[in-house]
Amino acid sequence: MPRFKLSFGLIILLTCYSVFPVKAQVFEKTPELHGDIVVFPITLINAYPFISATVNGVTGKFMFDTGFGTSITINDNFVNLPDKRMKGTGVVASGQSFKTSINDTIREIRFTNGITYRNLEKINSGNYGFLQKHIAPDFLGYIGHQFFKDYLFKLDYLHRKVTFYKNSPERSISKDFLANEKVLAVIDFEIRKLANHPLVKIKIDGIAILGAFDTGQNGLLQLDLPSAKALKSRGSVMYSGTDSGGDTLLSVKNIIIEGKFKTALKGVELADLDDTQVVRRELGITEPNLLDIGYRFFSQYKTVWDYDKQKIYILEY
Incomplete structure (x- = not known):
């Protein structure tokens, strides 16, 4: 059996620190980032950054993975999604394959900074049991590029946070993300x-x-x-x-x-x-x-x- 390699960055689908307060917000249907400046606390596990959340009441952690192209994908090996519809298969960069599905039954995703999404439609899921086994037993899934596609972000492992800044002409000039x-x-x-x-x-x-x-x-x-x-x-x-x-x-x-x-x-x-x-x-x-x-x-x-x-x-x- 091949040795397990901790290199998942690219996902291919084949078919006590301080943070800025975020006002609790609820969004419907599609999990995309909203707001001007948004901060998520992160947890580092075996070199990977995770963002804590609950999905349909199940508490766990999403991997913040820039190598993942879509918005949010859920680990249906951890979160019970009985109405999922088979979509195809996928493979991670290290070679592990998994089954993919699509879901219209995600009642709620709630993050610890107060941002909440409800009644989500067309949400991908995958059988990521191998990630539960090797990295995080409470692995909820992935947060990827489409989640923050209209933002730039600052990644700060020392202070355990990722800060998103909405793209705008004004920000391109002010570069407030570089203040101090x-x-x-x-x-x-x-x-x-x-x-x-x-x-x-x-x-x-x-x-x-x-x-x-x-x-x-x-x-x-x-x-x-x-x-x-x-x-x-x-x-x-x-x-x-x-x-x-x-x-x-x-x-x-x-x-x-x-x-x-x-x-x-x-x-x-x-x-x-x-x-x-x-x-x-x-x-x-x-x-x-x-x-x-x-x-x-x-x-x-x-x-x-x-x-x-x-x-x-x-x-x-």
């Missing part, structure tokens, strides 16, 4: 096949790498043989141990993102080409080398993701 922040770099990214996946050009000690930002994973590095040999000989990629699943972890230094920002990462998972085939196919990646930028990066820096302007701001904690 120290900006370390502003990175331009590209989008290829999927709008929710920011891709950047990286060099590690002169070796070209494609970088993919994604909250739904820990961080991994996949190199072709010549690149791996060169970087190991230069000491830029070094073995740093194994994780609880037996996967090899790496320390990576001399990382330069878009020629602007230099950093180092410790505890990045080693991946081979087979591990990245799903991601490569769905994102249109043809480059031989890939660095998934996840928890190991976000634990070091605050980030602001502006999909509209295709920029990521890297901020100091």
